[in-house]
Amino acid sequence: PAAAMPFPSSGADDAFDYLFKIILIGDSNVGKTCVVHRFKTGQYNEKQQNPIGVDFTVRSMDIDGKKVKIQVWDTAGQERFRTITQSYYRSAHGAILAYDLTRRSTFESIPHWIHEIEKYGAANLVMMLIGNKSDSLDKRQVLFEDACTLAEKHGLLAVLETSAKEAQNIEEVFTLMAKELIARNTLQLQGENPLNSFSLDSRPVIASPSVEKTQCSC
Amino acid sequence: PASSSRSCRLEEVPLEVLRQRESKWLDMLNNWDKWMAKKHKKIRLRCQKGIPPSLRGRAWQYLSGSKVKLEQNMGKFDELDLLTGDPKWLDVIERDLHRQFPFHEMFVSRGGHGQQDLFRVLKAYTLYRPEEGYCQAQAPIAAVLLMHMPAEQAFWCLVQICEKYLPGYYSEKLEAIQLDGQILFSLLHKVSPVAYKHLSKQKIDPILYMTEWFMCAFSRTLPWSSVLRVWDMFFCEGVKIIFRVGLVLLKHTLGSSDKLKSCQGQYETMERLRALSPKIMQEAFLVQEV
Numbered sequence: 001p002a003a004a005m006p007f008p009s010s011g012a013d014d015a016f017d018y019l020f021k022i023i024l025i026g027d028s029n030v031g032k033t034c035v036v037h038r039f040k041t042g043q044y045n046e047k048q049q050n051p052i053g054v055d056f057t058v059r060s061m062d063i064d065g066k067k068v069k070i071q072v073w074d075t076a077g078q079e080r081f082r083t084i085t086q087s088y089y090r091s092a093h094g095a096i097l098a099y100d101l102t103r104r105s106t107f108e109s110i111p112h113w114i115h116e117i118e119k120y121g122a123a124n125l126v127m128m129l130i131g132n133k134s135d136s137l138d139k140r141q142v143l144f145e146d147a148c149t150l151a152e153k154h155g156l157l158a159v160l161e162t163s164a165k166e167a168q169n170i171e172e173v174f175t176l177m178a179k180e181l182i183a184r185n186t187l188q189l190q191g192e193n194p195l196n197s198f199s200l201d202s203r204p205v206i207a208s209p210s211v212e213k214t215q216c217s218c
Numbered sequence: 219p220a221s222s223s224r225s226c227r228l229e230e231v232p233l234e235v236l237r238q239r240e241s242k243w244l245d246m247l248n249n250w251d252k253w254m255a256k257k258h259k260k261i262r263l264r265c266q267k268g269i270p271p272s273l274r275g276r277a278w279q280y281l282s283g284s285k286v287k288l289e290q291n292m293g294k295f296d297e298l299d300l301l302t303g304d305p306k307w308l309d310v311i312e313r314d315l316h317r318q319f320p321f322h323e324m325f326v327s328r329g330g331h332g333q334q335d336l337f338r339v340l341k342a343y344t345l346y347r348p349e350e351g352y353c354q355a356q357a358p359i360a361a362v363l364l365m366h367m368p369a370e371q372a373f374w375c376l377v378q379i380c381e382k383y384l385p386g387y388y389s390e391k392l393e394a395i396q397l398d399g400q401i402l403f404s405l406l407h408k409v410s411p412v413a414y415k416h417l418s419k420q421k422i423d424p425i426l427y428m429t430e431w432f433m434c435a436f437s438r439t440l441p442w443s444s445v446l447r448v449w450d451m452f453f454c455e456g457v458k459i460i461f462r463v464g465l466v467l468l469k470h471t472l473g474s475s476d477k478l479k480s481c482q483g484q485y486e487t488m489e490r491l492r493a494l495s496p497k498i499m500q501e502a503f504l505v506q507e508v
Binding site for chain 2: 028029047048049050051052053054055056058071076078080081083084087
């Protein structure tokens with residue numbers, strides 16, 4: 001299926017049913033660029049240069065028979081780049097907030113990133129939390145339960161622990177996000193309150209075989 | 219792209235020409251003040267032709283004034299080098315060390331000499347200008363310098379770039395780079411109305427495509443031989459070279475209705491600007507257009 005295949009660079013006139021813009025934010029060096037790289041190419045590249053400013057990637061996915069084009073906007077994590085990256089929050093449909101589960105401080109910054117989104121993003125923007133580097137569980141500094149508590153408190157869509165290195169949950173992150181956005185889109189088209197879409201069950205429970213309970217639906 | 223640093227082959231300059239250029243440059247460097255005062259135009263011309271690789275590092279220090287700066291501040295770098303530094307900056311710097319030209323032999327190994335020197339230079343800058351601290355875009359700049367000169371020299375050259383060539387680019391709010399984005403865009407209006415109109419219509423903010431170009435002085439964008447030629451001119455003529463290169467790239471990517479046929483949408487355009495045609499980035503073509 002298309003979802004599992006790297007998608008070649010987009011042509012001007014290939015058709016799609018949905019187009020979603022997703023921003024990827026979080027502290028420096030939590031693995032944002034590696035996550036995008038894995039999503040786009042299916043590969044892990046340890047020798048990844050850090051983005052300066054904003055970078056973007058497009059990939060098409062097949063979701064329930066619909067062709068969904070996903071643009072991921074990868075951002076520089078350093079504080080001072082926020083004045084530049086903020087201007088891209090406004091038009092985003094979704095935001096993936098990333099922390100490094102082996103580094104507590106990156107998790108503690110998450111409320112700050114949420115605040116940024118609330119301040120500069122659209123009101124109905126869908127937020128999701130990912131704890132990257134689940135390949136290094138022996139160095140874990142953030143409990144999955146803590147991440148779930150935080151996500152619940154802020155009304156985020158879900159929390160997933162990911163590994164760009166070992167390809168854990170990367171597809172799932174984007175699939176989940178896309179499904180939620182499709183669901184909300186459908187509701188909005190029907191003229192219902194988009195907030196109600198929280199109750200919509202568009203969140204399949206995914207447990208990757210090697211890591212148990214890597215996702216909570218909040 | 220990261221891979222560009224792997225190919226260090228320069229445009230073939232005949233050996234004889236190279237020897238001639240070297241002796242001309244040696245003469246200039248040995249009588250620098252005289253040349254700067256009386257024959258600046260000639261220096262500019264020679265920078266446009268490309269500085270001989272064997273003298274490039276030295277020439278950059280003369281051109282930027284970092285050589286004088288070092289002489290005026292003897293021992294300063296060693297002093298800063300001995301200090302510990304603010305952990306807030308050290309943490310970010312350390313996480314960036316392995317992400318600069320990761321394929322270059324100098325920076326390939328974790329904790330190797332290249333990465334160690336990069337750390338020393340960047341740390342020293344945060345102590346030299348504590349109110350400025352560290353900006354992630356300074357790392358690729360410092361790395362290119364370290365490929366051409368020792369740490370102390372690279373430090374003063376970095377100081378000159380941050381304070382004289384690109385003032386404010388790396389400061390807290392990044393205001394200078396955003397302003398230069400607007401300037402670039404208005405210059406584009408004159409240079410290539412077609413490209414300007416297209417970018418306006420697609421609502422593509424300059425900050426989206428020029429941040430990395432300008433903040434890293436194209437060191438991550440162009441093939442390596444072009445980077446060096448651009449830097450030769452940049453050290454001589456300053457930021458206007460960066461603007462000119464930017465304009466050449468935009469014009470030759472989006473500057474005709476023919477070129478725009480295959481990038482009608484915002485994202486196709488962005489994609490195109492992210493993956494520029496190798497032809498227009500080639501040393502010979504680019505330098506002649508600039």
